Amino acid sequence: MKVLVPVKQAAVLEGDFELEDGVLDRDSLDWQINEWDEFSVEAGLRLVEAAGGEVVVATVGDEDAEDALRAALAKGADRAVRIWDPVLEDADPLAVAHVLAALVERERPDLVLAGVQSSDAANAATGVALAGLLDWPRVAVVRSIEVEGGSLTVERELEGGAAEVLRLELPALLTVQTGANEPRYANLRAIKQARQKPLEVVDPGALGVDEVALETAAGSRLVSLAAPARGAGATLLQGGAEQVAGQIVEIVRERMAS
Amino acid sequence: MSDGVLVAGEVTRQGLRPGTAELIAAGVKLKEEGAGSLTVALIDVEADAHVDAVNLAGVDEVLTIGAVPERFEAHVAQAALETLIEQRRPRIVLAGHTFASLGFMPAVAARGSHGFASDATAVSCGPDGIRARRGAYGDRLVAELEFPGKDTVVVLLREGAFEPAEGAGSAAVEAVALEIADRARTERIELRDPPAGDVDITAADFLLAIGRGVEEEEQVAEFEELAGRMGATLSASRPLVDAGWISRDRQVGQSGTTVTPKVYLALGISGAVQHLAGMSKAKTIIAVNSDADAPIFSVAHYGAVADLYEVADELRRQFDE
Known part of the structure; x- marks a missing residue:
């Protein structure tokens, strides 16, 4: 079984960011592997450990995004592919899905496991958009996966804690929810060995995706960024822990009595 | 057109x-x-x-x-x-x-x-x-x-x-x-209702909610004790439920439960969208978080930028009095 896991190096905005004329200074960003992808990588590793095969991790991102790929390789993924062209900076989920679709056509995996969403943009769209472009069956927001022959049995999360168990045929795409499993940690030896594993860098053109196609595929264009209007905002409780707790006690007693 | x-x-x-x-x-x-x-x-x-x-x-x-x-x-x-x-x-x-x-x-x-x-x-x-x-x-x-x-x-x-x-x-x-x-390209095998728990957080007037700010599983019991002392029911945001530290019936949010208590005291919850969807209609929201930019402050009525453990210790002491 061949499993392709698209991952994302997600941005974390530091407290003292700089925003000028609606443009963010990118030095205000830290990077870490998207939390959801920890679970999709783990799910892929477990399926291949049980059934044999290969886990390929892929990302659309610049050189910094290789950290996410190396982390997955250290955990046991077999090889990695990074797709990049500077025009993909700020690419929206539909453009990213378009690029990934070209990779899936080349790799022909049995299963694609994406995270439900990314911790920075939280579009929750790339995986299902990709399945749409491939015309593959898919299930979004999955918290358990079983493979039997050519079919999958998965549990899809519904709002309010309910779940739906579904069966679908491979090839298929799932978006994996946090908590679906317990992601493993890589040991130092594995982290070192991961440096020897293949990490291929390709540009979209090599996959047959030109700039015009990317522009057509993109679902939106960023006009500007702004700090959110905080509405009325919270009344700040001042002082040290003792004073803060004292005020909380007072508010709680007053509100619970009313 | x-x-x-x-x-x-x-x-x-x-x-x-x-x-x-x-x-x-x-x-x-x-x-x-x-x-x-x-x-x-x-x-x-x-x-x-x-x-x-x-x-x-x-x-x-x-x-x-x-x-x-x-x-x-x-x-x-x-x-x-x-x-x-x-x-x-x-x-x-x-x-x-x-x-x-x-x-x-x-x-x-x-x-x-x-x-x-x-x-x-x-x-x-x-x-x-x-x-x-x-x-x-x-x-x-x-x-x-x-x-x-x-x-x-x-x-x-x-x-x-x-x-x-x-x-x-x-x-x-x-x-x-x-x-x-x-x-259709999926076949339904089963529909599972939410697991019935021993706690109904929707019925509580006062919820003490904890989140990712809590660093160790053992500390969950301490917050449960604090909740009991304050007359509150303990609830949590998703990360603690995913980690298996607290049962799913206590999860507030989109994939958990929507709650509307009189008072919602959030300790160490940054306020992911999915969490806010489940608690923003509480009548009084008090949030304690060490990160002044945490999104939870956008829905809170009262907020304190403080260490949740220090505040929790003080709450424990003052609710004893």
Whole structure:
């Protein structure tokens, strides 16, 4: 079984960011592997450990995004592919899905496991958009996966804690929810060995995706960024822990009595 | 040339999703801004039963698509929306940013090369064309998006972003026959209700909620003890439930439970969108977080930028007095 896991190096905005004329200074960003992808990588590793095969991790991102790929390789993924062209900076989920679709056509995996969403943009769209472009069956927001022959049995999360168990045929795409499993940690030896594993860098053109196609595929264009209007905002409780707790006690007693 | 607003209503096991009236409100606003007539589509075997509930002031047309499987099936829903968009060429398609929508709307947008924005908190139609706003960088910033060159733009709206539409309308109602029932690509094996727990956090007047700020599993018991001392019920945000530190029946949020207590005291919860969806209607929200930029402060009535352990220790001491 061949499993392709698209991952994302997600941005974390530091407290003292700089925003000028609606443009963010990118030095205000830290990077870490998207939390959801920890679970999709783990799910892929477990399926291949049980059934044999290969886990390929892929990302659309610049050189910094290789950290996410190396982390997955250290955990046991077999090889990695990074797709990049500077025009993909700020690419929206539909453009990213378009690029990934070209990779899936080349790799022909049995299963694609994406995270439900990314911790920075939280579009929750790339995986299902990709399945749409491939015309593959898919299930979004999955918290358990079983493979039997050519079919999958998965549990899809519904709002309010309910779940739906579904069966679908491979090839298929799932978006994996946090908590679906317990992601493993890589040991130092594995982290070192991961440096020897293949990490291929390709540009979209090599996959047959030109700039015009990317522009057509993109679902939106960023006009500007702004700090959110905080509405009325919270009344700040001042002082040290003792004073803060004292005020909380007072508010709680007053509100619970009313 | 595309024209009009198409609202995709959502019918769940519990009936028409309340968020559908919010989508209609957004549709009415877009109509007033010149986006064209407002159509609401209901794709469900029971669609007919919900026509009156979506026939609200400003709605021009209600479409019912009833020849579908008895349950929601994402690939059937996708086929229905694709066909409706092809037939009617709406300028804007509105749906909720819900688990159901997430299973098919991104596919509809990608396949049609439409404009697309998910989890949007605002949408407008003006001289600059269609614009949408959504959170960026974990909701710490707001992004304004445009959709150049797109005839149709699909927008998934965050629930609660619009006040529900009200007032009876006088829409034309039409049953639309689409040959899509055989487009299902998943088979339902089972529907599982939420696990019955021994705690009903929806019944509590006072919830003490803990989140990622809690660093060790052993500390959960200490917060449970604190909750007991304060007369509160302990609840949690998703990360602690995912980690297995606390049972799922105590989870507040989109995939957990929606709560409306008198007091919600959040310790070490940054306030992911999915969490805020489950608690923002609490009457009094008090948030303690060491990060002054945590999104929870945007819904809290009282906030303290402080170390949750220090505050918890003080609460323990002062509630003893």
